[in-house]
Amino acid sequence: MSDKRMSVRHVTTDVLDVAYHEAGPVDGPPVLLLHGFPYDIHSYAEVAPALAGSGHRVIVPYLRGHGPTRFLSPDTPRSGQQAALGADALALMDALGIERAVLAGYDWGGRAACVAAALHPERVAGIVSVNSYLIQDIALADQPLRPDLEAGFWYFFYFLTERGRAGLTADARGIAEVIWRRNxxxxxxxxxxxxxxxxxxxxxxxxxxxxxxxRHRLGHAPGAPAYARDEAALAATPPITVPAVTLDGTADGNFPATDGSPSALHFTGPRVHHQVADAGHNLPQEAPAAFAGAVREVTVMRLS
Incomplete structure (x- = not known):
């Protein structure tokens, strides 16, 4: 693996100075590649040039709270809720003068893509989402997970505590390594x-x-007021009507691969689902050819 860093540019949105990598022709079909937690834009170190070589305009932003992306005001709540992530993707498109784009991601990034597509389908040409439908139903936060999977979500509960705050502050890299190996x-x-x-x-x-x-996901912190309307809409788990390609890695440590049917009712537009052999949760970095292929596939679905 090359240790080469992806170059970044900056653009200002309503609340953020967003650091992002850009590749490909400026007049190509735009695609936003959205990373997850605890990862960064280099999940797309191989996907981005592959798509740029196919003629796409590729935008890979650091999510809020990550890398060189910064909040513009100290008074803006440091929210990580799902509505904020979706709004950030659309605000970045506005700042770059992009009317419609394919949104592709995994984990937090896949959730942002699902949120934007569900609430503003007129802005989203199609989505690629690892683990399918990722909009969270906050009302279900207290329902138990499968016992064999619960251990993999230890950090959800760790982060509810001040011990979790201290641990993440002291050793974010170490926590990421534990999560990466499990995922x-x-x-x-x-x-x-x-x-x-x-x-x-x-x-x-x-x-x-x-x-x-x-904390917001598990109902232990209020959402930022700016996103209250969007969160109310998301509580109804709205359908995704735009073309979608969904992916499951067969070696995902926390989300066992499915045939796509468990979330089928949430996709009312054209949808194709694939399993990616031996890939884990960070699918674009582990299987870049499959992820890039999914973006190309949803682009063709949009045009057909």
Missing amino acids: SPKWTFGPAELDRAAEAFLNPDYVDVVLHSY
Whole structure:
């Protein structure tokens, strides 16, 4: 693996100075590649040039609280809730003058894509989402998970505590390594990959954004008032009507691969589902050809 860093540009949205990588022709079909937690834009280090080579305009932003992305005002709540992530993607499109784009992601990034597509389908040409429909139903936060999977979500509950805040503040890299190994048991990443991603965790708002994301998700923190309307709409788990390609890695340590049917009712537009052999949770970095292929596939679905 090359330790090469992806170059970044900056653009200002309503609440953020967003750091993002751009590749490909400016007049190509736009695609936003959205990373998850605890990862960074280098999940797309191979996907981005592959799509740029196919003629796409590729935008890969650091999410709020990550890397060089910064809040414009100290008074803005450091929210990590799902509505904020979806709004950020649309605000970035506005700042770059992009009317419609394919949104593709996994984990937090896949959730942002699902949120934007469900609430503003007129802005989303199609989505690629790892683990299918990722909009959270906050009302179900207290319902138990499967016992064999609960252990993999230990950090959800750890981050509810001040001990979790202290741990994330002291060793974000170490926490990421534990999560990576659980999420992707077949991924043979090395120190270089982890060190590169961990640079994004040095953002001064990283801890607050991450803690709020999981505390809000489990009903232990209020949402930011700016996103109240969107959260109310998301509570109804609205359908995704735009073309979609969904992916499951067969070696995802927390989300067992399915045939796509468990979330089928949430996709009312054209949808194709694929299983990706031996890939874990960080699917674009572990199986970049499959992820890039999914973006190309949904682009064709949009045009057909």
